[in-house]
Amino acid sequence: MHALAYVSKSQMGFDQSSLDMLAERSNRQNYSLGITGYLCYTGELFLQYLEGPEAEVAGLMERIEDDPRHRVIEVVKLGNIGQRTFPDWSMRYLRKSEWERFDFEKLMLDMLEVTRRPHYRQELIQDFIIRIVRRISETKSP
Numbered sequence: 001m002h003a004l005a006y007v008s009k010s011q012m013g014f015d016q017s018s019l020d021m022l023a024e025r026s027n028r029q030n031y032s033l034g035i036t037g038y039l040c041y042t043g044e045l046f047l048q049y050l051e052g053p054e055a056e057v058a059g060l061m062e063r064i065e066d067d068p069r070h071r072v073i074e075v076v077k078l079g080n081i082g083q084r085t086f087p088d089w090s091m092r093y094l095r096k097s098e099w100e101r102f103d104f105e106k107l108m109l110d111m112l113e114v115t116r117r118p119h120y121r122q123e124l125i126q127d128f129i130i131r132i133v134r135r136i137s138e139t140k141s142p
């Protein structure tokens, strides 16, 4: 079982219905690929976590990177994770109202602020991604 997480910037306005459509379609496609994970959106940045068989995760990530609706700015390969962390989440869309439960809103907003700077260190974004992913998995399975 392999996992990765990435952050991207949206290149168009995603309103609630386009997000719902994206989440619904991803949920269905990921289920058939054996991929689980989640997606968050600040209104500017996406953060997505994907876990599943290595080839399927890599193949999906290629398609996602080709999607002109956003621009991927940082991918973190989390490698072999043994067991799934989110066996029941085909592609869970975490709404802002749920962020509180997982307590990562400040991390997302701080990361957004960094990506708005003209120059930033990529390692900084990777560090944010790793901290957010860890926070969500700890809350999911304490």
Ligand SMILES: Cc1cc2nc3c(=O)[nH]c(=O)nc-3n(C[C@H](O)[C@H](O)[C@H](O)COP(=O)(O)O)c2cc1C
Binding pocket: 008, 022, 025, 026, 027, 029, 030, 039, 046, 048, 060, 063, 064, 065, 066, 067, 069, 070, 091
């Ligand atoms: C932020 C973001 C996350 C996405 N996540 C997924 C995903 O988890 N699964 C998926 O199948 N497509 C996802 N997509 C859509 C893919 O980029 C791509 O449009 C889709 O897989 C193409 O397949 P289709 O032509 O059969 O819809 C995502 C797109 C964006 C912008």
